[in-house]
Amino acid sequence: MRRLSHAAKVASAAALLLLALSPAALAEAPAEQGVRFDAELRALSAVVACDGRGFDEARFDAKTVAAHCEALGEIFGRYDEQWLAKARPFFAELVPQGLPKTVVYPFGGADLLTALAIYPDLTELTSLSLEAGGDPRPFTTLDRRKLNKSLRLHRQFLDKLVTVNHSRTLDLARLKGDPLPSQIVFALVGLATHGYEPVSLRYFRVAPEGGLHYLTAADIAEGDAAVARLAGSKRNRKLAELFGSFELTFRRKGAAAAPIQTYRHISANLDDAHIAADPRVLKHLQAKGKIAAMTKAASYLLWWRNFETVRRFLLDNVQWMVSDSTGIPPNYLDDSWEIVTYGRFRATAIRGSKEGEAAYREAWSTQPRRELPFMFGYPSKAQHPHLVVTRRK
DSSP, rough: OOOOOOOOOHHHOOOOOOOOOOOGGOOBBBBBOOOOHHHOOOOOOTSSSSOOOOOOOTTHHHHHHHHHHHHHHHHHHHHHIIIHHHHHHHHHHSSSSOSEEEEEEEEEEEOOOHHHHHHHTTTTTEEEESSSOOSGGEEEEEEHHHHHOOOOHHHHHHHHHHHSSSOHHHOOOOOOOTOOHHHHHHHHHHHHHEEEEEEEEEEEEETSSSSSOOOOOOHHHHHHHHHHHHHHHHHHHHHHHHHSSSEEEEEEETTTSSSSSEEEEEEESSHHHHHHTHHHHHHHHHHTTTTTEEOEEETEEEEESSGGGHHHHHEEEEEEEEEESSOOOOGGGTTTEEEEEEESSSSSSSOOHHHHHHHHHHHHHHSOOOOOOOOSSBBBOOOOEEEEEEOOO
């Protein structure tokens, strides 16, 4: 992400692209395709993710945006040098040809920064986590002071994220009350970093049979009416429910003929009790067939007995998976699987399970040392980077 070179452009290119952002300007496709929030998407990408494109300077203060983009450019200049320059060639050699182009990333949030470093040519990526996508509309009404505050908050989060290569629950909680749709922002930053551009943004809910129902103007109006009757945490929960899951399409920047790639984020609790009570998300995942997968910094949830359903889904459908030690530990793998370890691991930095820790420790101790030149998710207890490939034999 070469934002330092974009900063001057951001301040001067406003006239190139005037965005119509009012609710009346939302172009709705046929009802089954839902409302597209493309104007908000382009504005977020220019103003917050600093993609170098023009924006409506009458609506967003150019000096505030330029200062933000310069600071963000410094953060991601460091990220490019310290992580991406090492990780991109590593994964280019590691990931085999012929894998499914459909990728599932449980407990991942909107981590396109990592996903596109590993699977740059994916056709479809689905991440799943508790975090909601967020309402894109309030962003377009922020005054200079509120915009600056929100930009600074997200910049601080991204700085921590790229420094340690994982997000903390405490930091994510600070973003919940902010008017920026944080998960959309993180996805757009990932696109800008890897040289992609956003095309469209829609929101959806998973239908009972596992298909996707894209939100229509009527759905959103009904949701807005319900939100208007609420306050405080109840209001926030309702908004998170309405704008929880989203679909963002994208392509290579400046390549109009490039294939459209699809990223979906589903806001969901993946523990066994929630999936049993509402199996829509599981049905949606099962319909994908064979997949590639990834996870990192996942709080060791895949080690625990109360996440058996999502673990079983992965074991039934994954062909190849990359993770840190928060992936599926060897004690859950039968003889049809093999793992390949990188870096160093003896113990977890946060609580996992004794069985999983022992199984991974044995795997690392019995395999040859393979170096890992960058951090990937959590460090081990001794602060060593580590990574594991889990694949079908």
